[in-house]
Amino acid sequence: MTGPAFSTTGREAALELRQIVKKFPGVLANDRVDLTIYTGEVHALLGENGAGKSTLMKVVYGLYHRDGGEILVRGQPYDIRSPQAAMALGIGMVHQHFMLIPNISIIENIVLGLRSDRYPLLRLDEAGRRVRALAEDFGLNAALSTKVGKLTVGQQQKVEIIKALYRGARLLILDEPTAVLLPQETEELFKLIEKLRAGGVTIVFISHKLNEVLKISDRVTVMRRGRVVRTLTTRQTSPAELAEAMVGQAVDLAVVKQPRPAGAPRLVIEDAYARDDLGSPKLNGLRLALRAGEIHGLAGVDGNGQQTLVEALMGLRGLERGRILFADQDITSQPTAERIRAGVVHIPENRHTEGLVLGLSVTDNLLLDVFEDPPYAQRGWRQFKVMDAHAATLTQAFDIRTPSPAVEVRKLSGGNQQKVILARSLWRNPAVLIAMQPTRGLDVGAAAFIHKRLVEARDQGCALFRRQHLKRLHRARRRHHRGGDEGALVGEAHVDGHLFHVDIVEARLREQQLERLWIAKAEGRGQRRDADQLLQHGLQWSVGTL
Amino acid sequence: MTRPPGFYAAGRPRARLVWAGAGLAGALGLLLAWQTELGRGILTILAAPEFVRAALIAATPLLLAALGGLISELSGVLNMALESMMLLGAFAAYTASDYGHTPWAGLAAAGVVGLLVGLLHAYFTITLRANQIVSAVALNLFALAATALGFRLIYTRGVFITAPGFAELRLPVLSDLPYLGKALFSHNILIYLALLLIPVMWFILYRTAWGLTLRSVGEHPEAASTVGINVNRVRYLAVLLSGAVAGMSGSALVSATNINAFQENLSAGRGFIAFAAVIFGRWNPIGVFFGAFLFGLGDAFQIRLQAYGVGVPYQLLLMLPYVITLIALVVFMRHARGPAASGTPFAEEGEA
Numbered sequence: 001m002t003g004p005a006f007s008t009t010g011r012e013a014a015l016e017l018r019q020i021v022k023k024f025p026g027v028l029a030n031d032r033v034d035l036t037i038y039t040g041e042v043h044a045l046l047g048e049n050g051a052g053k054s055t056l057m058k059v060v061y062g063l064y065h066r067d068g069g070e071i072l073v074r075g076q077p078y079d080i081r082s083p084q085a086a087m088a089l090g091i092g093m094v095h096q097h098f099m100l101i102p103n104i105s106i107i108e109n110i111v112l113g114l115r116s117d118r119y120p121l122l123r124l125d126e127a128g129r130r131v132r133a134l135a136e137d138f139g140l141n142a143a144l145s146t147k148v149g150k151l152t153v154g155q156q157q158k159v160e161i162i163k164a165l166y167r168g169a170r171l172l173i174l175d176e177p178t179a180v181l182l183p184q185e186t187e188e189l190f191k192l193i194e195k196l197r198a199g200g201v202t203i204v205f206i207s208h209k210l211n212e213v214l215k216i217s218d219r220v221t222v223m224r225r226g227r228v229v230r231t232l233t234t235r236q237t238s239p240a241e242l243a244e245a246m247v248g249q250a251v252d253l254a255v256v257k258q259p260r261p262a263g264a265p266r267l268v269i270e271d272a273y274a275r276d277d278l279g280s281p282k283l284n285g286l287r288l289a290l291r292a293g294e295i296h297g298l299a300g301v302d303g304n305g306q307q308t309l310v311e312a313l314m315g316l317r318g319l320e321r322g323r324i325l326f327a328d329q330d331i332t333s334q335p336t337a338e339r340i341r342a343g344v345v346h347i348p349e350n351r352h353t354e355g356l357v358l359g360l361s362v363t364d365n366l367l368l369d370v371f372e373d374p375p376y377a378q379r380g381w382r383q384f385k386v387m388d389a390h391a392a393t394l395t396q397a398f399d400i401r402t403p404s405p406a407v408e409v410r411k412l413s414g415g416n417q418q419k420v421i422l423a424r425s426l427w428r429n430p431a432v433l434i435a436m437q438p439t440r441g442l443d444v445g446a447a448a449f450i451h452k453r454l455v456e457a458r459d460q461g462c463a464l465f466r467r468q469h470l471k472r473l474h475r476a477r478r479r480h481h482r483g484g485d486e487g488a489l490v491g492e493a494h495v496d497g498h499l500f501h502v503d504i505v506e507a508r509l510r511e512q513q514l515e516r517l518w519i520a521k522a523e524g525r526g527q528r529r530d531a532d533q534l535l536q537h538g539l540q541w542s543v544g545t546l
Numbered sequence: 547m548t549r550p551p552g553f554y555a556a557g558r559p560r561a562r563l564v565w566a567g568a569g570l571a572g573a574l575g576l577l578l579a580w581q582t583e584l585g586r587g588i589l590t591i592l593a594a595p596e597f598v599r600a601a602l603i604a605a606t607p608l609l610l611a612a613l614g615g616l617i618s619e620l621s622g623v624l625n626m627a628l629e630s631m632m633l634l635g636a637f638a639a640y641t642a643s644d645y646g647h648t649p650w651a652g653l654a655a656a657g658v659v660g661l662l663v664g665l666l667h668a669y670f671t672i673t674l675r676a677n678q679i680v681s682a683v684a685l686n687l688f689a690l691a692a693t694a695l696g697f698r699l700i701y702t703r704g705v706f707i708t709a710p711g712f713a714e715l716r717l718p719v720l721s722d723l724p725y726l727g728k729a730l731f732s733h734n735i736l737i738y739l740a741l742l743l744i745p746v747m748w749f750i751l752y753r754t755a756w757g758l759t760l761r762s763v764g765e766h767p768e769a770a771s772t773v774g775i776n777v778n779r780v781r782y783l784a785v786l787l788s789g790a791v792a793g794m795s796g797s798a799l800v801s802a803t804n805i806n807a808f809q810e811n812l813s814a815g816r817g818f819i820a821f822a823a824v825i826f827g828r829w830n831p832i833g834v835f836f837g838a839f840l841f842g843l844g845d846a847f848q849i850r851l852q853a854y855g856v857g858v859p860y861q862l863l864l865m866l867p868y869v870i871t872l873i874a875l876v877v878f879m880r881h882a883r884g885p886a887a888s889g890t891p892f893a894e895e896g897e898a
Binding site: 061063082083084087093095098099100101102103104108109111112113114115116119120121122167 | 754755761772773775
């Protein structure tokens with residue numbers, strides 16, 4: 001996609017940052033950052049979560065005020081103290097969490113805060129005439145009076161971009177724009193970025209995904225812990241070089257995973273029928289067998305019954321028909337607590353709302369499913385010494401970085417929060433682990449750690465098998481595209497209520513062992529289909545990393 | 547370009563069937579009621595133009611308070627302090643019209659007092675980021691005590707003093723219409739002004755930049771902030787305006803007593819009904835009118851039942867308008883959805 005190597009000679013600097021400092025209480029978010037963005041380039045800002053990329057750009061956009069340094073726009077120094085000031089200088093920003101109001105229309109969102117010719121009247125029809133050309137150009141095919149909440153995420157992003165351009169943006173900051181997109185939408189976004197660049201718009205592309213940065217940018221600036229590590233020309237760098245710059249040491253991005261024959265079926269779902277909260281059928285005769293000693297992937301566009309399936313497996317939702325067998329025992333009507341005690345464990349998708357009680361300590365969260373059982377409680381009295389010892393062991397074993405296990409889990413970083421859940425799920429050697437997007441929103445380092453532990457758990461299970469005649473099954477659930485670096489495994493075509501699940505049949509190593517090819521098998525209506533058949537049905541597979 | 551949400555989402559076949567059924571049952575009920583003496587008496591009451599007239603009079607204070615509440619709530623600040631604004635406004639209206647010898651002085655005083663209460667509510671909830679319900683409860687309790695004390699201090703003799711009220715304004719030609727003339731077109735000027743405020747507010751909310759700004763601040767303050775809107779300034783203005791309008795509802799309340807008098811706890815929870823009317827009206831000025839009018843109908847009806855003498859303790863009859871409002875709220879508004887950011891204070895990014 002990239003043309004000839006981007007040359008900086010003879011280019012005007014659209015934006016120049018000199019020695020920018022931004023402090024938050026206790027944190028130095030930007031430490032003397034220098035950065036030059038040339039007019040007409042796509043400049044990627046790469047770094048792990050918390051590296052200070054977004055903070056830096058929020059300083060440029062006037063949402064934060066810098067504590068030191070200079071901002072030069074087209075060679076002139078400016079003191080940008082509000083988004084309005086930034087917009088007046090032709091700087092626009094599309095935030096990671098869209099700044100759109102769902103309950104008002106597209107056009108209202110676009111003109112919000114602007115003065116029409118006949119202020120204070122809105123004159124939406126007039127604005128609409130001018131917006132429509134932009135909308136058509138970017139393939140936004142929705143009436144401008146549509147409420148934004150009814151649009152897909154990809155469409156909403158286009159509205160955000162149009163909103164910025166309508167306000168005269170010539171420098172567009174995109175903060176993690178692909179984090180919320182489906183693979184096809186990402187492709188579309190990249191085409192749109194090409195189009196914008198061709199039209200002379202300068203783009204700052206914030207990301208922590210190596211492959212995207214390599215694909216779309218002209219130059220890359222890598223940030224780590226609030227500082228600029230280095231700026232590279234994309235064509236002259238490699239993923240390994242970028243990864244090393246990001247993390248600060250050489251990283252082995254590939255998860256080492258030996259092939260391992262799967263054992264006997266451990267968790268079996270037979271002809272399951274279930275509905276979701278709204279009463280629409282989500283599981284229609286689903287059959288699935290999870291084998292001991294395998295990692296079983298599950299893919300599909302959101303809303304195709306994955307949530308319902310997991311709820312059914314955990315006993316959070318009843319089946320209308322069908323059975324669930326665990327180790328040849330019928331557990332269809334067993335309550336959740338008993339399933340957990342039996343070794344069916346679940347890493348929920350949303351760690352904040354389902355996985356953790358944010359206001360409780362790390363210790364309490366580690367014991368959330370067993371705190372009333374001995375030895376953690378005796379006759380209703382909590383045993384703090386036992387609990388503390390347990391917490392100390394787990395924080396060490398799972399490398400949970402916390403000042404103390406007594407700290408509220410809310411105060412931990414996302415990666416460490418996820419490790420708390422992982423520790424809680426794995427320490428008892430579960431028989432079945434249902435992990436829903438376990439690396440969602442985590443940076444490269446934390447995600448690699450989690451993946452490693454999952455694979456390790458599988459391998460340990462086999463070791464245990466030799467000693468104790470017990471096999472473990474791990475079922476990694478990969479549900480949607482939002483999974484950060486875990487890659488996207490998303491089928492566009494889907495038959496209502498039928499799940500397509502993805503097995504890793506072949507680990508084909510590609511450049512720098514970054515990517516593995518996923519090949520699909522699917523089950524539905526009780527019949528097996530192979531990957532070729534699925535492709536004929538229009539299901540598209542993308543390549544992801546594990 | 548966009549239409550505000552309509553009041554009724556009727557039109558689906560099933561909803562139509564339900565309405566048709568309800569209509570049929572109603573007609574049958576009327577026919578049966580006509581057979582009894584009590585039923586005939588009640589139906590006569592309902593058919594008289596005075597009934598709608600009284601309902602409109604009773605609804606006006608609620609309408610003003612609810613429109614005031616609407617402004618505040620659309621900006622994301624719950625205004626359960628409407629009761630205090632109404633009660634303090636009523637006391638101010640009564641005293642100022644008594645001493646100023648004109649009801650207009652009362653209206654102005656009510657607006658100013660309401661504005662000041664709004665200022666307090668805004669300071670507590672926006673600047674200090676106090677819980678919006680707690681602030682409102684405090685203001686309501688304060689208003690109840692303060693007006694009782696003030697009333698006893700100023701009017702020591704304990705006799706009813708009638709303050710000057712708004713004159714009845716009979717609209718030419720229209721007031722001569724049969725039924726409608728009496729029911730709708732011979733009211734005091736405050737009622738017309740309150741009704742006029744409905745389309746004015748609708749226009750401001752949905753056709754002006756200020757209205758869009760207000761709505762955006764209540765739905766998604768962060769988004770509004772990123773396009774350069776000063777969220778807390780908009781909220782301050784909204785709560786102040788809300789207080790002024792809700793305060794004027796006190797003036798309407800005094801004039802709705804027919805004798806332009808004041809007594810302790812004159813509002814008697816009507817501020818809370820106005821709060822409910824905002825929800826009933828789905829955060830839309832036209833809907834809010836229906837909410838207020840429904841309560842007005844109930845109020846007018848129970849007064850007439852008392853006068854007619856139905857042999858039920860009057861305390862039970864007094865409950866009627868409140869019960870009707872409650873039932874309507876439960877039946878129709880189970881899925882009502884207000885401004886998304888309602889009730890949550892806004893902190894600029896980077897602030898603690």
